[in-house]
Amino acid sequence: MKKEPTLNNTLICKGRILAIKDTMEILSGKWKFHILGTLMQGDKLRFMDLLREVDGIGAKMLSKELQDMEMNHLIKRTVLNTKPVTVEYEMTEYGKTLAPIIDEIAKWGIGYRASLFSKTD
């Protein structure tokens, strides 16, 4: 009894799986979607704003995740010449292409909440 390849291993399949892997590597971690979702609503936010808005995150994590996403050109960091220096973060145009993902995730989460009440399993 030999084992035969059960899945159709076309290039399309492999490419799709690889694409999923790529995306999730860039958006890995506990906070990225949370931060992105927040940044998409308030278009320019300062570090301390994010620290207050993103519920539960600490300065270290926020700093690290922001750097991470800046490197991937998803967000833009701007230092302002104010008295106590302030820094603004905002989505880049490229980062905004993530909107459909974020929207679908938010939509699904809302439906999930609803399904917890009306058990139509």
Add this chain to the structure above:
Amino acid sequence: MKKEPTLNNTLICKGRILAIKDTMEILSGKWKFHILGTLMQGDKLRFMDLLREVDGIGAKMLSKELQDMEMNHLIKRTVLNTKPVTVEYEMTEYGKTLAPIIDEIAKWGIGYRASLFSKTD
């Protein structure tokens, strides 16, 4: 100089962020999207099939992630009465509602690959 709430903290905002958090908690970890993407293409897959298809995963992780997703009603486990017992995994109808998310993630990943070549930053 007092600090004022900079974001419009409407219920819609909070709900959206909460929804994102909910979804990502259910789909956390290195492998879930990978497994789900695979299961969406080949509709019924056995444990060993998945072990071979999901590149790099080990038996322990696969087992754990499958249990996790079964508990959340995203996938269904069926034990078959074959000589060496086989087990089939497939998406539930509910699990299939994740398709838009997976599709958007795959789509974005494909675009990301493309952008690595044509640098139009």
Add this chain to the structure above:
DNA sequence: GAAACTACTTTCCTTTTGGAAACTATTAGC
């Protein structure tokens, strides 16, 4: 000059995640 604000960074620690390898149990083939 002490306190408070900005935006971090650093240190130290715990928890979580993930992986390799070995092991369980059953059945089939040689």
Add this chain to the structure above:
DNA sequence: GCTAATAGTTTCCAAAAGGAAAGTAGTTTC
């Protein structure tokens, strides 16, 4: 009886993720 396949579980360990608190540095306000 040995090997191999099925589907896992268990153990042991390393690495990564994440958090709390303190520290750095510059400026302004009292």
